[in-house]
Amino acid sequence: MDVSSPERAARMGRRRWLRWAVGAGVAALLLLAGAVGWWLRPLPAPPSCEPGPVDPERLKAHVRALSETFHPRDFRHPENLERVAAYISEHLARAGGRVESQPYRVGGTRYRNVIAHFGPETAERVVIGAHYDTAGPFPGADDNASGVAGLLELATLLGQQPPPMRVELVAFTLEEPPYFRSEHMGSRVHAKSLREAGVKVRAMLSLETIGFFTDAPESQHYPLDALRWRYPTTGHFIAVAGRLGDEGLVRQVATAMRGGSTLPVEFLNAPADIEGIDFSDHASYWAEGYRAALVTDTAFFRNPRYHEATDTWDTLDYGRMAQVVQGVQCAARELTRP
Numbered sequence: 001m002d003v004s005s006p007e008r009a010a011r012m013g014r015r016r017w018l019r020w021a022v023g024a025g026v027a028a029l030l031l032l033a034g035a036v037g038w039w040l041r042p043l044p045a046p047p048s049c050e051p052g053p054v055d056p057e058r059l060k061a062h063v064r065a066l067s068e069t070f071h072p073r074d075f076r077h078p079e080n081l082e083r084v085a086a087y088i089s090e091h092l093a094r095a096g097g098r099v100e101s102q103p104y105r106v107g108g109t110r111y112r113n114v115i116a117h118f119g120p121e122t123a124e125r126v127v128i129g130a131h132y133d134t135a136g137p138f139p140g141a142d143d144n145a146s147g148v149a150g151l152l153e154l155a156t157l158l159g160q161q162p163p164p165m166r167v168e169l170v171a172f173t174l175e176e177p178p179y180f181r182s183e184h185m186g187s188r189v190h191a192k193s194l195r196e197a198g199v200k201v202r203a204m205l206s207l208e209t210i211g212f213f214t215d216a217p218e219s220q221h222y223p224l225d226a227l228r229w230r231y232p233t234t235g236h237f238i239a240v241a242g243r244l245g246d247e248g249l250v251r252q253v254a255t256a257m258r259g260g261s262t263l264p265v266e267f268l269n270a271p272a273d274i275e276g277i278d279f280s281d282h283a284s285y286w287a288e289g290y291r292a293a294l295v296t297d298t299a300f301f302r303n304p305r306y307h308e309a310t311d312t313w314d315t316l317d318y319g320r321m322a323q324v325v326q327g328v329q330c331a332a333r334e335l336t337r338p
């Protein structure tokens with residue numbers, strides 16, 4: 001009947017719309033499932049790597065020197081920061097590095113990065129760094145005497161087996177507040193100097209809090225609760241983290257680290273504004289247009305002593321820290337492959 005046809009047309013129109021909506025919903029779900037599956041896909045088998053041995057006692061000695069002898073080493077104590085810089089320079093040179101200083105001024109006070117080159121002076125380079133200052137007048141054993149100790153032992157290994165391209169190890173000053181995320185961070189000064197000189201950086205790794213491990217249940221926390229489904233709830237692993245878009249780098253580093261370490265190695269790429277993802281010197285290299293990633297025990301997501309007077313040398317696990325350094329050594333080998 002003619003009277004009902006507008007109604008029927010409307011009904012059919014609604015049905016068509018419903019079919020379209022269901023179809024689009026299913027397609028979106030499939031796409032999402034595909035993306036999550038791709039994001040969570042397992043790492044390939046690690047390339048073979050026989051890392052040189054790392055002595056836990058040497059790591060401990062460095063952490064004690066930084067956190068006890070040159071204490072406090074926050075921005076208010078430039079004289080102690082200078083003593084640390086001298087200690088780091090001496091050890092980098094002893095390892096066979098060509099050492100230079102990168103001084104700069106903030107508000108009339110002189111601070112400096114310490115840089116050591118290993119391998120041939122190729123135009124392209126790999127940068128591995130760790131900050132040596134602390135937040136406030138705290139010992140900063142995990143944050144970040146651990147990263148510096150790792151850097152110094154990595155220097156010894158690079159000195160013994162020089163890489164096929166230039167590797168720059170950098171000890172950064174002023175990572176912590178009040179200069180955190182500012183242009184006064186030592187890492188930002190370094191990254192900016194490379195960008196301005198037109199230097200090609202294949203990759204940058206930041207060693208940040210790499211010494212605290214625990215087998216206590218429920219000891220590992222995350223910026224998002226949902227991550228507990230995918231990652232361990234025990235703080236017994238080392239993590240490689242980066243922003244979205246640097247999946248290739250993060251996966252390459254994590255894979256290589258698994259080849260050189262008995263420690264579980266987890267990896268994560270996430271938006272840079274998720275808490276913790278940009279919390280170290282690697283973000284300075286992002287700001288200057290370079291690929292960079294973070295190697296970390298996850299800091300305050302695990303270590304209750306983070307930025308406290310209790311972040312002392314005797315709370316770290318030097319055996320597992322040595323495994324981290326061996327892993328980073330294998331990652332450096334992969335990153336410097338011709």
Ligand SMILES: [Zn+2]
Nearest residue numbers: 143144175208
């Ligand atoms: Zn730190």
